[in-house]
Amino acid sequence: xxxxxxxxxxxxxxxxxxxxxxxxxxxxxxxxxxxxxxxxxxxxxxxxxxxxxxxxxxxxxxxxxxxxxxxxxxxxxxxxxxxxxxxxxxxxxxxxxxxxxxxxxxxxxxxxxxxxxxxxxxxxxxxxxxxxxxxxxxxxxxxxxxxxxxxxxxxxxxxxxxxxxxxxxxxxxxxxxxxxxxxxxxxxxxxxxxxxxxxxxxxxxxxxxxxxxxxxxxxxxxxxxxxxxxxxxxxxxxxxxxxxxxxxxxxxxxxxxxxxxxxxxxxxxxxxxxxxxxxxxxxxxxxxxxxxxxxxxxxxxxxxxxxxxxxxxxxxxxxxxxxxxxxxxxxxxxxxxxxxxxxxxxxxxxxxxxxxxxxxxxxxxxxxxxxxxxxxxxxxxxxxxxxxxxxxxxxxxxxxxxxxxxxxxxxxxxxxxxxxxxxxxxx
Amino acid sequence: xxxxxxxxxxxxxxxxxxxxxxxxxxxxxxxxxxxxxxxxxxxxxxxxxxxxxxxxxxxxxxxxxxxxxxxxxxxxxxxxxxxxxxxxxxxxxxxxxxxxxxxxxxxxxxxxxxxxxxxxxxxxxxxxxxxxxxxxxxxxxxxxxxxxxxxxxxxxxxxxxxxxxxxxxxxxxxxxxxxxxxxxxxxxxxxxxxxxxxxxxxxxxxxxxxxxxxxxxxxxxxxxxxxxxxxxxxxxxxxxxxxxxxxxxxxxxxxxxxxxxxxxxxxxxxxxxxxxxxxxxxxxxxxxxxxxxxxxxxxxxxxxxxxxxxxxxxxxxxxxxxxxxxxxxxxxxxxxxxxxx
Numbered sequence: 001x002x003x004x005x006x007x008x009x010x011x012x013x014x015x016x017x018x019x020x021x022x023x024x025x026x027x028x029x030x031x032x033x034x035x036x037x038x039x040x041x042x043x044x045x046x047x048x049x050x051x052x053x054x055x056x057x058x059x060x061x062x063x064x065x066x067x068x069x070x071x072x073x074x075x076x077x078x079x080x081x082x083x084x085x086x087x088x089x090x091x092x093x094x095x096x097x098x099x100x101x102x103x104x105x106x107x108x109x110x111x112x113x114x115x116x117x118x119x120x121x122x123x124x125x126x127x128x129x130x131x132x133x134x135x136x137x138x139x140x141x142x143x144x145x146x147x148x149x150x151x152x153x154x155x156x157x158x159x160x161x162x163x164x165x166x167x168x169x170x171x172x173x174x175x176x177x178x179x180x181x182x183x184x185x186x187x188x189x190x191x192x193x194x195x196x197x198x199x200x201x202x203x204x205x206x207x208x209x210x211x212x213x214x215x216x217x218x219x220x221x222x223x224x225x226x227x228x229x230x231x232x233x234x235x236x237x238x239x240x241x242x243x244x245x246x247x248x249x250x251x252x253x254x255x256x257x258x259x260x261x262x263x264x265x266x267x268x269x270x271x272x273x274x275x276x277x278x279x280x281x282x283x284x285x286x287x288x289x290x291x292x293x294x295x296x297x298x299x300x301x302x303x304x305x306x307x308x309x310x311x312x313x314x315x316x317x318x319x320x321x322x323x324x325x326x327x328x329x330x331x332x333x334x335x336x337x338x339x340x341x342x343x344x345x346x347x348x349x350x351x352x353x354x355x356x357x358x359x360x361x362x363x364x365x366x367x368x369x370x371x372x373x374x375x376x377x378x379x380x381x382x383x384x385x386x387x388x389x390x391x392x393x394x395x396x397x398x399x400x401x402x403x404x405x406x407x408x409x410x411x412x413x414x415x416x417x418x419x420x421x422x423x424x425x426x427x
Numbered sequence: 428x429x430x431x432x433x434x435x436x437x438x439x440x441x442x443x444x445x446x447x448x449x450x451x452x453x454x455x456x457x458x459x460x461x462x463x464x465x466x467x468x469x470x471x472x473x474x475x476x477x478x479x480x481x482x483x484x485x486x487x488x489x490x491x492x493x494x495x496x497x498x499x500x501x502x503x504x505x506x507x508x509x510x511x512x513x514x515x516x517x518x519x520x521x522x523x524x525x526x527x528x529x530x531x532x533x534x535x536x537x538x539x540x541x542x543x544x545x546x547x548x549x550x551x552x553x554x555x556x557x558x559x560x561x562x563x564x565x566x567x568x569x570x571x572x573x574x575x576x577x578x579x580x581x582x583x584x585x586x587x588x589x590x591x592x593x594x595x596x597x598x599x600x601x602x603x604x605x606x607x608x609x610x611x612x613x614x615x616x617x618x619x620x621x622x623x624x625x626x627x628x629x630x631x632x633x634x635x636x637x638x639x640x641x642x643x644x645x646x647x648x649x650x651x652x653x654x655x656x657x658x659x660x661x662x663x664x665x666x667x668x669x670x671x672x673x674x675x676x677x678x679x680x681x682x683x684x685x686x687x688x689x690x691x692x693x694x695x696x697x698x699x700x701x702x703x704x705x706x707x708x709x710x711x712x713x714x715x716x717x718x719x720x721x722x723x724x725x726x727x728x729x730x731x732x733x734x735x736x737x738x739x740x741x742x743x744x745x746x747x748x749x750x751x752x753x754x755x756x757x758x759x760x761x762x763x764x765x766x767x768x
Contacts, residue, residue: 068553130565132587141546144623148471158627162535164588164759168665177663179760181595182587184566192584196599203602220542223549224561279583281575284495285562293580413562414571416583 028423029198030268033116033257035109035212036366037102039075039250039353043109048370051378052398056352058235058248063135064219071231074217075250075354077102087173095160096169097133099216099359102253104170106212110255115266119176122257123206125167126181126197128189128213130358130412132163135218184358186412187318188277189213190254191361191420195275197258207263212255213362221357222249228285230322237321237355238382239348240330240390247320250354254362256369267425270369273405274305274421285413286324291332294409297419298336305405305421310340312421313403314377315392316364318411319348320355329409330389337392347380347395361410365420368406372424377401430601434652435644435766436611437519438737439512441505442640443480443724446489447512451734452741455720460697463636463725466625479625480638480725495572498559500538501639502619503569505730509643510573510613517645517652529582529609531596532570533616535589535729538563540621569617582608590694591754592616593732594658594762597646604648616733617641628726632698638725642733644740653743653750653766657684660754660762674708674755681751681763688715689749690742692735695719696726705755715748739766 036043039057040050050057058073066072077098084101085093096104111119140157159165167180183193190213197211215221225231225247232238232246258272259265278300280293287294302309317329334341349367350356356363371377377395386394403424410418440447443461444454454461466479482505491507510530511521519525542564548556562568567585574583582603586596593616600612618639625637659680664670691714695702720734721727727734732754739750743766750766 129587132566137542138546140627141543141623142550144626145547145550148468148473150475152630154627155630158630159758162589162758164592168759171663172665177665179595179661179663180588181599182592184585184587186565186567199602199606203606205598205602220546220549220564223553223556224545224558224564226553227556227558227561229558277582277584279571279574279580281578281580284568284571412567413565414567414583415574416567416571 027202028271028273029201030259030261030264031256031270031272031369032259032264032266032268033110033114034269034366034369035106036254036363037077037105038252038363039077042105044370048374054379054381054398056381058354061217063217069223069226070233071226071235073235074248076217077251085173088169095136095156097136097166097216099133099214099253100166100169102216103214104173106253106255107170107210110210110257114257119174122178122208122210124179124181124200124209126183126193126209126211127167128183128193128358128362129163130184130186130189130215131218131221133161133166134220135216136161138219185416186414187357187360188410188412188416188418189358189361191365191408191410191418192277194256194272194362194365194420195277195418198272198275201258201260207260209258210255211258212253213359214253215251215356215358217249217251225249232321236382237351239319239321239351239380240326240387240394241383242385242387244321244323244326247322247350248354250356252356252359252363254359254366256366270372270425271423272420273423274301276300276304277416277418280415280417282415287328287411289328291328293415293417294329294332294411295336297417298407301419301421305423307405307421309337309344312344312405312407313401314368314371314406315344315346316368316406316408317346317348318409319350319380321350325411326387327389330387334391341391342393344392345377345395345401346392347378349378351381361418364408365422368408368422372403372406372422375400375402430597430655430658433601433604433646433648434650434654435740436647436650436652437513437517437645438740439509439516439643440640440734440737441482441508442727442734443482443638445483446486446508448737448741451720451738455718455723455738458723460723466622466637468622476633477625477629478636479620480636481620482640491576493576495575498563499572500541500563500619502538502617503572505641506569506615506617507573507576509641510615513613513643513645524577525611527610528577528579529603529612530570530574530579531600531612531614532585533593533596533729534566534587534618536618536624537566538568539624540619543621543623589756589759590728590731591756591762593736594660594754594764597655600646604646612646613643614646615641615643616730618728618730632701634698635696636725638727640727640730640734642730642737644736653740653768655764656767657765659764661760663760670755670761671704673761674704677761677763678708681765682712685749685765689751690715690746691717691751691753692739693717693719693753694755695722697722705753709753743768
């Protein structure tokens with residue numbers, strides 16, 4: 001078979017498929033625990049306090065030399081100095097990456113919130129990450145580059161660079177032996193991981209799944225966004241501002257414990273009511289200007305949740321602060337919401353903590369859960385003049401609200417779009 | 428949907444044996460390790476052995492043309508070629524892939540060539556590092572390019588993990604198909620080799636030979652083709668010792684699932700220290716034949732599970748007998764599966 005295909009044969013616009021079908025099952029998935037580590041703080045309470053205070057968390061990056069970069073700040077997590085692992089010997093912790101440590105803290109909080117001390121009874125972990133343990137890969141590269149001799153210490157770097165090996169350290173910490181699925185769909189990884197976990201429960205393949213995402217700031221990734229001129233030179237991201245000039249990177253992790261209703265043993269904080277994913281074929285790094293894929297995921301996720309746009313009480317947007325992203329997302333929200341658009345509150349919490357990449361979708365889903373629980377809306381900060389593309393109710397200050405459903409969007413390099421709909425849990 | 432309800436309608440592959448599934452089949456049946464050569468270290472000389480088996484240069488007819496593929500990495504080119512072969516093998520015109528197609532990608536190291544190149548530029552002079560390269564370093568870039576090439580705008584995802592993470596992807600693909608998210612699914616596992624990954628492997632054992640490639644399977648709910656009638660695992664482990672201890676259980680669980688003559692496709696590398704637990708685990712019954720793709724092709728890391736499945740599919744088609752595939756994994760979990768006609 002000759003598989004040589006001329007470029008003229010493939011016009012993706014003519015080949016748009018309607019393969020996105022919302023799952024027919026409308027079973028709600030209970031969220032019985034959640035953990036969050038972000039530049040705003042460690043844990044639910046610290047993040048809630050910071051969001052309520054409209055606080056931002058950007059500071060100079062000291063993890064590596066930033067003198068040659070345009071941007072020099074990010075949302076950096078201050079990890080505790082003490083050891084976070086209790087069961088793993090100290091010498092083996094050397095190769096546990098910063099992102100893994102953040103994930104461990106988030107898992108501990110999620111388990112504690114659901115009244116668990118261990119991971120017993122958890123059927124699977126689904127974790128999203130964009131860069132994995134990239135700093136270990138960087139270290140491996142630098143050692144290899146500087147010394148052509150055989151260096152036995154490289155084995156540990158090569159081994160622990162692998163994300164599944166990092167997850168194995170977490171499993172070992174809990175003495176847990178179960179399947180771990182690592183989703184890597186760039187900046188939609190965390191949202192996809194939660195969606196996949198919900199799908200696993202809906203389909204009966206699992207009853208109880210830990211799901212979330214993480215990423216730590218890495219030199220290569222920081223440099224990558226810097227070379228793309230995607231980082232705000234000022235270090236201040238201004239999502240949906242008319243003069244926005246880029247994003248700020250951040251780091252963090254968030255995890256949810258999802259359970260089927262028939263096995264739930266503790267009070268639910270909320271539900272995962274809908275999830276959908278689709279692929280934007282426009283460009284490797286730029287969204288389709290009309291946000292067609294986002295329209296499809298928002299529509300399908302709401303269909304699965306059984307809600308209309310008017311019932312969505314808050315949208316945590318992808319809202320990076322880059323010129324292309326925000327206008328495309330604003331167009332997508334307007335097209336999806338129709339007449340309801342002006343009444344839908346929208347904000348980007350990346351304005352406060354930066355873009356957490358593979359962790360973003362999970363952290364923002366937990367923020368939606370916090371908003372549903374606390375009946376408040378976090379703000380889009382740093383906005384001076386609202387972009388004319390914005391037709392929704394841009395939340396510019398923390399405010400109290402009454403909401404039953406929240407929606408969060410995640411879009412990634414490669415065109416992966418994901419939308420989650422979360423539902424308030426009534427007492 | 429259970430994995431046993433989906434069939435493998437088409438396969439495709441790129442490997443050190445060549446740019447087709449048949450090339451793997453022929454090479455592995457011959458059972459002779461392919462020639463290897465020293466993996467060059469850019470700008471430097473290594474004073475210790477480090478061998479590799481790269482995929483041969485692409486035949487002209489295998490070069491897919493598309494704006495997205497002009498600068499794409501080797502892993503993308505392997506993946507596209509394998510995917511198009513799988514589609515053609517299933518009777519589809521690759522220029523008009525079936526509607527409702529999904530794509531699931533699996534890899535371990537990912538786009539290492541561009542990643543190494545970009546990081547080298549960052550270390551040399553960050554201000555002059557190329558913005559064109561960075562997006563190609565992202566793990567899901569190959570899936571994105573393939574989706575763009577085929578016009579797949581639905582479910583497209585990338586999974587990271589061990590060589591046997593293809594089994595997790597298979598389970599997910601079965602769910603996607605069974606729940607109507609997709610009608611057919613291209614399941615692809617791919618890897619590209621560079622001097623860093625080749626050296627990395629030698630730290631596990633000096634005789635490890637790095638390789639590369641891609642294996643693609645077109646999965647559907649209906650139609651002709653072998654089925655994964657049994658999937659055993661994951662049996663998770665936290666150490667090499669635990670891995671060795673649970674492999675007999677993996678084999679026992681698998682062998683209880685079928686009777687009669689069968690072929691075994693194992694994970695053997697030809698390095699006794701690495702292979703002995705797996706070989707011992709599966710030695711309790713006679714096999715019609717035992718095939719060891721890694722021994723012949725080299726260690727293609729994230730791609731190796733898919734290459735085993737491609738080989739297994741061809742073996743089932745040829746023998747009309749069950750094929751058992753052993754995937755003990757390297758650092759997290761062990762799997763096995765049974766393919767039947």
